[in-house]
Amino acid sequence: MHKPSLIVIDVRKVTSLKVKMCRAVCLLALIVLISPAAEALDNGLALKPTMGWLHWERFMCNINCDKDPNNCISERLYMQMADVMVKEGWKEAGYEYVCIDDCWPSHRRDAKGRLQADPKRFPGGIKKLADYVHSKGLKLGIYADVGKNTCAGYPGSLGYYETDAQTFADWDVDLLKFDGCNMDWTLLGEGYVNMSKALNKTGRSILYSCEWPLYEWPFQKPNYTAIRETCNHWRNFADVYDSWSSVKSILDWTASHQDIIAPSAGPGGWNDPDMLVIGNFGLSHDQQESQMALWAIMAAPLLVSNDLRDICPRSKELLQNRHIIAISQDALGKQGYRTAKVDSFEVWERRLSKNRLAIAVMNKQEIGGPRGFYVAAAPGWKICDPECNVTQILPQYKEMGVQTPHTKMVVSVNPSGTTLLTVTPTSSDFTGLYKLHWNDTSVKRRQNIIL
């Protein structure tokens, strides 16, 4: 770690007047936004953001098992991932689902109209694979599509929702990722709801991961109340790629729609900003830390898409960082959001259980070296009144001791990196809670006024 030459930006003076100006408006917003998230899909699943491994970003539709047996979509790949998940501490860290994405089925349904796995690549069939994954204490996820075909051209479930739900249940599958390609958009909602009902009818607990809003956004604003009642998580935005520009575009989209999407997240249903691409080729270590920190702040499913058999130790350590995972899985189940954007810093905050707060400060200035940020300038810092305990989690774990509302504490943030903190009020009679409620509500307005 190099020692940063700090350029300190004091945004407190700039923000204080604006904060006062919007306080009245924000109090109004409080009434609207502290109301609890709508009813979640009542299947008892995803009470915390799902954790697991999903093949798509890293292995895509590689079906060439003759030339590339090690990386093709075959039962071997998932069995090997399951083995590594147990041996290398992934399961212990909380990663539980081993998920198949597109390109697993045969191009033809069987004589009874049921989907079947490609016989060459899955000689044992999906039931055997599920048994294997279960024998490791893990769960198996599978993929299908609400329309006529999957995105990669395999058979879709349109006209077969009940058959396919029952087939997955018979195979003892634990999660269904249901894509939205090749479907008339006006029928998307009906399709997603019908598959949800079909899954429920099987009597098996199958976590239901949707892409409904992603496919609806180009035409109309999705109904997040209905989506939350139907799905355990839902993709809103484009597929993640193994690049910083892709991760940034997901964060930008999320921040600019946070007033619409953040309130719909909670135990049982989560916004899904897509896979973690940590441990691949495209992100620097600082960028990997940013993705991990921000996915935890967003209460996002932590579905890793990389090659767990061959991953650099630092990426592995980051993905298994128990302090970050604790933020992701926090019992309060509230999604965090961007609370300030100033001088190429972004501050993202998430309320945690026991009146704590997670604060992520991301340095978006991609030139120069590390820059300093006064933590007291973070909008949520008001919970540190009269005192709080601060722990730095990224870039390295450090107890920062007791701080006050007017602390001069500065954190250093690398370009495209993130410093992640947790803030714990020291006394139970701290006055910050009321203010935090205020802070908690001003999702959109704060963006307009303070930023």
Ligand code: GLA
């Ligand atoms: C869509 C989804 C991806 C992946 C591919 C598979 O693009 O958004 O996550 O499932 O289809 O074809």
